[in-house]
Amino acid sequence: MNADERRADEGGLAEGEEGPGALPDAPAEEPARGAYHRGPVIMRGPMVPSTTTASHLLSNEGGTDWLHMDPWRVLRIQAEFVDGFGALAELGPAVAVFGSARTPRSDPMYHAACRVARRIAGEGVAVITGGGPGIMEAANFGASQVGGKSVGLGIELPAEPGVNDYVNLGMNFRYFFVRKTMFVKYSSAAIVFPGGFGTLDEAFELLTLVQTHKIARTPVVFFGTSYWGGLMGWLEGEVVESGCISPLDPELFVVTDDEDRAVRIALGGIER
Numbered sequence: 284m285n286a287d288e289r290r291a292d293e294g295g296l297a298e299g300e301e302g303p304g305a306l307p308d309a310p311a312e313e314p315a316r317g318a319y320h321r322g323p324v325i326m327r328g329p330m331v332p333s334t335t336t337a338s339h340l341l342s343n344e345g346g347t348d349w350l351h352m353d354p355w356r357v358l359r360i361q362a363e364f365v366d367g368f369g370a371l372a373e374l375g376p377a378v379a380v381f382g383s384a385r386t387p388r389s390d391p392m393y394h395a396a397c398r399v400a401r402r403i404a405g406e407g408v409a410v411i412t413g414g415g416p417g418i419m420e421a422a423n424f425g426a427s428q429v430g431g432k433s434v435g436l437g438i439e440l441p442a443e444p445g446v447n448d449y450v451n452l453g454m455n456f457r458y459f460f461v462r463k464t465m466f467v468k469y470s471s472a473a474i475v476f477p478g479g480f481g482t483l484d485e486a487f488e489l490l491t492l493v494q495t496h497k498i499a500r501t502p503v504v505f506f507g508t509s510y511w512g513g514l515m516g517w518l519e520g521e522v523v524e525s526g527c528i529s530p531l532d533p534e535l536f537v538v539t540d541d542e543d544r545a546v547r548i549a550l551g552g553i554e555r
């Protein structure tokens with residue numbers, strides 16, 4: 284092995300070959316300044332973008348289609364949950380009162396809802412309604428009369444003015460399902476006065492969640508035997524007989540005309 288071969292064998296360079304020793308010890312030019320970082324990514328020279336994500340955010344140009352796209356909606360939904368939890372987290376024990384938005388002030392059910400809510404609020408328990416007119420207004424009125432917590436979880440609807448005047452803690456929701464989560468999460472019981480689709484939806488949401496063990500057993504009182512009798516008869520007859528539900532668990536809900544009983548059952552599970 285000659286000297287050249289020995290140097291190459293030892294990792295050295297053969298004659299004529301350029302090695303590290305031939306490289307400059309410092310770059311010929313100043314390094315490109317102003318590396319741009321986007322998260323963990325570093326960009327330099329030609330890779331530096333001419334705009335930043337913040338400039339997109341701050342620009343008022345371009346279309347507004349993104350406002351109506353699902354990713355944006357998801358953020359809005361998230362914000363609504365955050366606001367709802369923030370508004371209600373420290374409310375304390377509460378009973379939901381559901382019922383028709385159309386019940387006039389002259390209706391005996393309006394008066395019953397008012398009295399029931401007054402008694403619940405008088406016990407230091409908040410009354411939560413949908414914040415609208417009819418039975419909701421009656422319950423908020425009753426709760427506010429005794430200086431109690433009168434909560435209205437309103438829903439943005441065309442031509443609806445927002446929560447009624449007797450709400451002292453209110454929030455207007457854009458999404459029914461977010462609002463329904465708040466009813467379920469923050470109510471220890473529900474009293475359901477006569478109502479239509481909205482009332483049925485709220486009552487059956489609660490019953491479905493109890494039946495599927497998604498929430499603890501929650502007292503549900505249907506107020507008004509004559510109004511609810513037909514529905515209960517159908518459930519116990521056609522629906523049970525067809526096997527779509529098991530025979531009604533008598534503990535799932537109570538149907539009554541007795542205000543004392545409704546209040547007692549609603550407050551029954553609340554530790555005060």
Ligand SMILES: C/C(=C\CNc1ncnc2c1ncn2[C@@H]1O[C@H](COP(=O)(O)O)[C@@H](O)[C@H]1O)CO
Pocket residue numbers: 380381382383384385412413414415416419437438440443477478479480481482483485
């Ligand atoms: C239709 C009318 C008013 C609608 N305004 C409402 N405001 C707040 N909450 C409402 C409203 N309408 C329905 N709800 C919710 O559903 C339940 C009542 O619905 P129903 O179909 O009338 O039974 C109620 O508990 C609310 O949570 C007329 O002015």
